[in-house]
Amino acid sequence: MVLRLTAVALLETQQQLASCGVAATVQAPHRVLPGISAKAARCRTAKLARPLVALVLAGAAAIAAYDKPTLVYFDILGRGEPVRMTFAACGVQYDEQSVPYGDMKGQAGSKDWPFGQAPVLRTGGTSLTQMTAIMRYVAAKFKPDFLGTSLEDRATVDALLEGIDDLYLKYIECVYTNQLSPPARDALWAKHFNPMTAQERNGGGHLRFIDGFLERSGGPFLLGERCTIADLFLYFALEAFSRDVCFGSRPVQIYPRLGVFQEAVSNLDGLKERLASSARASLSFNGNGVG
Numbered sequence: 001m002v003l004r005l006t007a008v009a010l011l012e013t014q015q016q017l018a019s020c021g022v023a024a025t026v027q028a029p030h031r032v033l034p035g036i037s038a039k040a041a042r043c044r045t046a047k048l049a050r051p052l053v054a055l056v057l058a059g060a061a062a063i064a065a066y067d068k069p070t071l072v073y074f075d076i077l078g079r080g081e082p083v084r085m086t087f088a089a090c091g092v093q094y095d096e097q098s099v100p101y102g103d104m105k106g107q108a109g110s111k112d113w114p115f116g117q118a119p120v121l122r123t124g125g126t127s128l129t130q131m132t133a134i135m136r137y138v139a140a141k142f143k144p145d146f147l148g149t150s151l152e153d154r155a156t157v158d159a160l161l162e163g164i165d166d167l168y169l170k171y172i173e174c175v176y177t178n179q180l181s182p183p184a185r186d187a188l189w190a191k192h193f194n195p196m197t198a199q200e201r202n203g204g205g206h207l208r209f210i211d212g213f214l215e216r217s218g219g220p221f222l223l224g225e226r227c228t229i230a231d232l233f234l235y236f237a238l239e240a241f242s243r244d245v246c247f248g249s250r251p252v253q254i255y256p257r258l259g260v261f262q263e264a265v266s267n268l269d270g271l272k273e274r275l276a277s278s279a280r281a282s283l284s285f286n287g288n289g290v291g
């Protein structure tokens, strides 16, 4: 948006618009009309500017209210939490709605429930689905650096999101199919977490692979100095793996770089507050109360 105003209204206007989240370029007019002194022109423009600013502010408020995204998810951490963490790290407000399960299943495959699954993000008149796609969207809109700053970095972030999900899904299978029973948990560790098995058949899901990115980047984040959404997902997955009912402190003991990583992520502005919030502490990790 470009507004042409006198110097009188410039600063005030830009500040007001910025406080509403509207990126506006406010410019002084190019010329003064013939027969009107510069002072009179300034007064006249300032008078004209005020209603205009009020109008723009009202419009911006309406757009902001309309555009406030709503995350639809269950009252658990689960796949909703990396999205909430992304919003928090981007400093963005959003609303939440609990999944109306009957509707989700009854309308599975519709535009409101494209895969009959949650999370879904209602925003800009559309319903976005698939957790990592939602995280990418939120980052692209509000903090593009979180996607990586070069094409190669962005592709690496995508690869990491998929690689972390490959590992996370092994854990989820163990939670939902085997209730994290000790034998199932030991098998999960042996195949997907024990550094000695990284070269065996594991479907691409292995903590050693993720640790390799930290090793090569030098940390503290997966891509080095800059945090991306892949770090947010990994942080959450590590929290799940490191609960007492799962592996406790074993992952960090075996892969010490993860401790440095967790410390760095947990200190990010915005995210720090989300991680410490009582709202978060009150949610269980998974829908079946296990893990």
Ligand SMILES: N[C@@H](CCC(=O)N[C@@H](CS)C(=O)NCC(=O)O)C(=O)O
Pocket: 078, 079, 080, 116, 117, 118, 119, 129, 130, 131, 132
């Ligand atoms: N690939 C999807 C998986 C979503 C998913 O598994 N959602 C679960 C809750 S965490 C769900 O809605 N389950 C109900 C169902 O599949 O019927 C994503 O990443 O969002």
